[in-house]
Amino acid sequence: MQLKEQSIFNHSGNKIVTEDRDISIIAKFEEPMIAILGNVLSHEECDELIQLSKEHMNRSKIGTEREVSGIRTSSGAFLPETENGVDARIEKRVAQIMNVPANHGEGLHILNYKPGEEYKAHLDYFKSSKANHNPRISTLVMYLNDVEEGGETYFPHLKLSITPQKGMAVYFEYFYQDPAINELTLHGGAPVITGDKWAATIWVRRKQYR
Numbered sequence: 001m002q003l004k005e006q007s008i009f010n011h012s013g014n015k016i017v018t019e020d021r022d023i024s025i026i027a028k029f030e031e032p033m034i035a036i037l038g039n040v041l042s043h044e045e046c047d048e049l050i051q052l053s054k055e056h057m058n059r060s061k062i063g064t065e066r067e068v069s070g071i072r073t074s075s076g077a078f079l080p081e082t083e084n085g086v087d088a089r090i091e092k093r094v095a096q097i098m099n100v101p102a103n104h105g106e107g108l109h110i111l112n113y114k115p116g117e118e119y120k121a122h123l124d125y126f127k128s129s130k131a132n133h134n135p136r137i138s139t140l141v142m143y144l145n146d147v148e149e150g151g152e153t154y155f156p157h158l159k160l161s162i163t164p165q166k167g168m169a170v171y172f173e174y175f176y177q178d179p180a181i182n183e184l185t186l187h188g189g190a191p192v193i194t195g196d197k198w199a200a201t202i203w204v205r206r207k208q209y210r
């Protein structure tokens with residue numbers, strides 16, 4: 001039998017006890033490690049992140065992107081960092097879930113999809129040598145609302161899809177020795193059919209990033 005590669009998601013049992021919240025491990029796919037997590041954010045935190053990102057997007061268009069390539073038709077923005085706001089608290093909790101120090105993360109990236117908008121299948125790591133000195137190693141996508149219809153996060157190679165539910169998240173990682181395992185993390189956000197979708201993504205680097 002082939003030896004399993006090491007994961008940094010080293011949690012056993014059915015929950016992750018963080019400083020301020022118990023996260024439930026609902027399901028795991030072992031290789032590549034993909035974990036469906038419950039109770040990651042309170043409903044109040046979800047609402048607050050949506051509100052903050054709306055204010056930020058209204059105040060200035062700087063930091064908001066809408067990709068012209070058609071890969072991502074949703075709009076997204078990194079939340080500006082605060083000292084002790086909701087974002088700092090969540091990043092601290094996420095660091096304990098992802099088992100990587102908070103300053104390896106790129107910050108909270110908020111995504112909003114309207115009906116018909118999607119994020120086509122992609123890899124979160126960079127194929128070019130540009131970021132080789134400090135590559136992305138893992139991702140957490142947190143759902144900030146329930147989507148009426150559509151908007152699933154899907155992994156086409158694994159035939160796996162996750163329905164967004166407010167406060168839940170999906171974790172995955174892609175730093176394996178075997179590139180074929182990393183490529184299995186190809187994923188996308190399916191088109192939203194009814195309602196809209198809000199999500200917050202954290203991409204984590206191997207070394208300190210901020």
Ligand SMILES: O=C(O)CCC(=O)C(=O)O
Nearest residue numbers: 141152153188189199201
């Ligand atoms: O919206 C989703 O379900 C996926 C988001 C995603 O892939 C990303 O932010 O990198």
Ligand SMILES: [Fe+2]
Nearest residue numbers: 122123124187
């Ligand atoms: Fe992604």
